Amino acid sequence: MVSSLFNYVSLGSALLGLLAPLGSLVEKPDQPLRQSATVAIDTANRPEENRFTKTILSNDLNEPMELAVAPDGRVFFVERHGKFYMYDPVQKKTRLLHDFPVKAVEKYLNGLLGMTIDPNFKQNHYLYFFYTIQDNNQTKQRIARFKINDDSTLDLASEKPIIEFPIDLEVSAHTGGSMTWDTHGNLFISTGDNTVPFESSGFSPTDWRQDRLTFDAARSAGNPNDLRGKILRIHVESDGSYTIPEGNLFPKGTTGTRPEIYVMGCRNPYRISVDPATSIVYWGEIGPDSGVDGPQGPRGYDEFNQAKKPGNYGWPFFVGDSKPYHQYDFATKAVGNLFDPQTPVNNSPNNTGAKQLPPTTKAMVWYPYNKSDEFPELGVGGRCAMGGPVYHYNAALQSKTKMPAYYDRALFMYDWMRNWVFAVRLDDQQNYQYMERFMPTRGDFRRPVDMEIGPEGSFYMLEYGSVYGIDNEDARLVRIDFNPGNRAPIAQITAKDTIGLTPLKVTFTNTSYDYDKDQLRYQWRFEGNTVASTEATPTYTFKKNGIYKAVLTVTDPAGQKATDTLTIKVGNTTPTVAIATTDNSTFFFPNQTPLNYSVAVSDREDKAIDKKNLKIALTYIPKVAGNEQQMGHQQISASYNLGKSLIAGSDCKACHQVAAKSVGPSFTDIAKRYQGDKTATAKLANKIITGGGGVWGEHAMSAHPQLSRDETTEMVKYIFSLGVQPTNNQLPQQGSLTLKDHLGNDQSSRYILTASYLDKGSAGGAQPKLALMKSDALVLRPTKLMVTEADSLYKISKQGRRLNSINDQSYFILKAIDLKGIDQLTYHYASKDQSATIEVRTDSPTGPVISTVSTTATGDNRKYADVTAPIQNSGGKHDLYFVFVKPDGKNLLALEWIAFQRKGDPIPEEKPQPGR
Incomplete structure (x- = not known):
């Protein structure tokens, strides 16, 4: 699920669109060019991915939004709740500079949405912020300028409001909020359409009934006299006022228009950038939710757009490559004519501007939830397109970390939901050629929300973190560097025997390697800081009880080092626990006779088994509602693990947690709601694919046609399993159990007999205690x-x-x-x-x-x-x-x-x- 702030894709995107783990992201950098191929890219010399290093600069953020890198390397960034931070590259620390009292953060998902620095920041020290205010009982979005002092404190008295526009506060969707500059000192500002996307079935929200103002994007994005759903271009003057540059979409003084508009017809242009060499504008456009074409028009598409000149990009009358919607009467459900992309007309009663609109410009790249015919490399799943920067290689720049010449003039675009970054190649006319995945295996992107290029040519990225709307531990500021020279080696060690009694003889396996194939030197430390061996694969005997860290340091000829650590526990051995039965150990039967069992426990060090530390329990897991299929017979978790892995590999956790509420309901709440509903598995498995809403509030479940019925069924089965509470009971070490819980139930339940033993610890009562546990389980399934x-x-x-x-x-x-x-x-x-x-x-x-x-x-x-x-x-x-x-x-x-x-x-x- 993309957040309301981004797109309000809801329970469906979370329950939901798969990412790369379902095999969808196929990199095809060498595919034939789609347009004139006048710019040659040496794909044979593509940099090895291991030359890119991602470093976390600041961690555990709370909804980071936008960043800006100063010429001196300081990184400024903001969080939606109002906090403004600075990362100091000298001290390598992050400082809170100010906490803006922004409006309507919790309920309406506005707040401190964006920031940028002035092109002449070195001289004027100006910063610009995009945030929500309350002014005379009217809620507005404000762009204001501040000055930062030499000691990196924000001068609050220097605030200069530059431009403001009112919003409908009850709408918590589609805010925009990004800002950037061209080479002429013009400021570009992105604004969302501020429209409720619900109750339009994932199609165009053009509801023209009375009292449905906020359900009509024609009043904002399609209105030439409204600043919402636009990309604005203004020139900020020294006194904080602004002027209109020549060449915007509507000349100043044109009736029914606003001269600030450079691009209109945007749904939610959440991140924008301007190529400093060409002043071409790029942005990601977050599209509507329908997963299938319908009577109202085309399914939803996200877009990556390019504006070489001012233009109308169509929303809410068109989407993707200018696919038209039908005129639609939300009262009678009557479907009318298609809108005309050449001569679009806005007849909404809520349109305060000119009715005749400019012809539409189609998207540069467009893609739905399922696989795109035009751009299959983008894969399948939830969508949240973000527009990144264009990189220009500077051979004269003295930097050891700058991106390589291979990416010269590449546009970097990314997707918040799919966790990927692509480098887009353009020809000499700036037309699309092809794209290739950036850092596909080593990126580990955690919902990228902004990406900028630093003065040294490195990439800086804000990662929102795994789950929407909470304080994610993996929300962070990161830097991506390129290493053109010698690479550090990789240290790797393993050992077969890491637990045992003294004297414990351990043979270490060294699988370290060097990307540059250099000859490595080895230093092993087993007890303290003393180097005990310089062999590649040493054997060492530990003579005293204790917990040791075996540390290997590998060094290449250039002095680059890497370490790996392995824990060795000396003074105890793991107990053995085994459940045995004289009955069938795979099945229970319709008229099951008692199950006879025994648990054998032994421990080399414990003279007597401590019965208090032996835990034996029988758990009955009844039929999961609607699940007529059997689960994997090797263990109870076979189907559980399949559904869990499918969800883990998807974007579900963007909006759902196991037990806590996020934007969508928790998985345990879903399981509780449908407990006892025998049709629930089939219904929800189908609903994930087709979409729908109304069960958990106004949030709609977006469609996911890219998922198979088998996949969604396994996902639902896993979710429902979270509502099963295990039975806590203590059984004797051997005995006879009457299995009767399954009687009268359908054949999809399980009995799990578990046994675990925690031993007394190290031999002879030595310290540390080193207590170890072992467990066994017997799973019985229906026949x-x-x-x-x-x-x-x-x-x-x-x-x-x-x-x-x-x-x-x-x-x-x-x-x-x-x-x-x-x-x-x-x-x-x-x-x-x-x-x-x-x-x-x-x-x-x-x-x-x-x-x-x-x-x-x-x-x-x-x-x-x-x-x-x-x-x-x-x-x-x-x-x-x-x-x-x-x-x-x-x-x-x-x-x-x-x-x-x-x-x-x-x-x-x-x-x-x-x-x-």
Whole structure:
């Protein structure tokens, strides 16, 4: 979810669009040029990514917004809540210079939004701030100038308000707030459309009904007589007044227009930049939320825009490459004609300016939630486009950290949601050629919110941090340097035995390396600061109990150093804990007899096991609402971990936390709301893809058509699992458990028997105590197993609840299955006109066959039948390979579930599912 401040993309973007982890960000720097290729880029000599170093200058910020770097290297930056900071590169410290009493920070998401320094800062020491004020009961955005003193204190008495414009305070979306300069000393200011994006289904908010003023972007962005939804260009005079430069969009004195406007038709131009060589304006435009085209018009697109001259960029009547919306009556839902990009007309009753608008200019780059046909390298997921600077290489600049000549004249643009930065290549006419990812593996960008070039040619970036609207620990100011020369080595050590009794002999494995392939020197310290070895892979014996830090320092011929540290614990060994059962250790049965178990515990140092430190508990995890599928059978966390990893790899945490509220509800609140709703998993999995709103307030869930139904289902299942509270109970070390919680429940629950032991610590009571813990778990699952939860598939595809596209020699694997007490398997399958054989083999697709069954045609691919076959118990746990056999057979069948049965057990009942 992009914040209300940026875009108000809501629960959908958080539950949500995936980033690179779903394989979406494919770098294609050498693709054919889309326009005239008159500027040659030597892609063969692209700098190695390990030559770029990212350094954190200031950490643990609270909603950082915009930065400016002074000629002397001082970095000024602001936070939305009003704080103005300076990073001092000499002292390497950050100082709070002033706390602005900005208006409406908490509820309405305005505040201190932007800042810049004067082009003649060396001489006049002027700073400019964009912030929200309350003036005579009217809320306004103000751009004001201040002077900073020689001691880096802000002269508050020097404030000169330059330009102000009123806003509708009840709208907390689309603020803009960025400022920058051209080479002529003109100040550019970005402003958002200040319009509620809800109740327009993710399309154009042009609601012209009475009393719907704030739902109409035609009153602001589409209004030539309004400063909102624009990029303004003014010239600030020495007394703090401003004049209008020649060449803005509307000549001064034109009826129904404002002369300050350079660009109109913007939704939320959140970050802007001006190329100092050409004065061309660049910005990121945060677009609307719809993930699909609809009756009102095109789906949402974010944009990277370029203004070589003043222009109209179309919002709210056009989006992307000037795709038109339909005229739409929000009262009757009647769809009218398309707006004309050549002669757009604004007939809104809320338009206070000229109705006839300039022709539209299409975006330079535009991309939706799902994969873009024109710009596939941008991937899929949530969107929040930000416009960065153009870099110009200066060969004469004496700097050891400046960006290389390779990036000369490249435009750097970035996305707050997708956490990437791209370098855009332009031809000699400043037309788009292509783009390539910047630092794709080493950037570790944490929602970049501003990016500037310092006087030494390094990049400075503000990273907002992982979650919107809170004080993120990873909100920070960073600097990115380039190293054209010798690189420091990388120190890496491991050891097999890091815990044990005295004397503990440890052989260290050294995997250190040097990018420049230099010969390295080694220094090892095991006890204190004394160098104990200079070998590459030494062996050392620790003779006293204690906790030691084994430190390796590697040095290259130029003196560059790196260190790595490994902790060694001497004086104790880890206990052993093992749960055993005489019953089946994989399944529980429909009419389960008691589970007999025992826990074996041993510890080399403890003369007697301290029963108080042995914890044994049984937890029952019931059916997750709406989840008819089984979870991975190797452990309870198989499906849990899949959904968790999908969410971790997405932008969900931009708006959601596990337990605390952010912009969107917490995952645990979602789980509690839908507890007991058997249709919830299917509904929410679909809603993530299609979008929607109204459950958690006005925030709309944006569509995510780039996600598959399987992916969103796993994400919802993980979220729902957070609402399950484990049972706290203490069981004896051995005994018999009656499993009855599953009776009457659907077959997707689990029993988890856990045992853990914390030992007494170091041998002989030595200090430090060095207490160590070991645990074991026994997970029992139902005997009915949904085959889509198989551990591995070979030449098989998933289709909803079933496996499909099964051919001769296709197979799937179920790992670590105990067949004790299992006499037969029942398969639930469908096949239009094919017969086949299913072989169950152990430990490989060519292993011993322990079961065989024949399937026949059922007459339709949706008509299911059950077939049962005996199975042989090979003893112990084995990986089971289910191999499909029919020479040259294609599309043999679809398989939904398998039941592992004892003789006399009924075939599990298949309950009707919604939509089937």
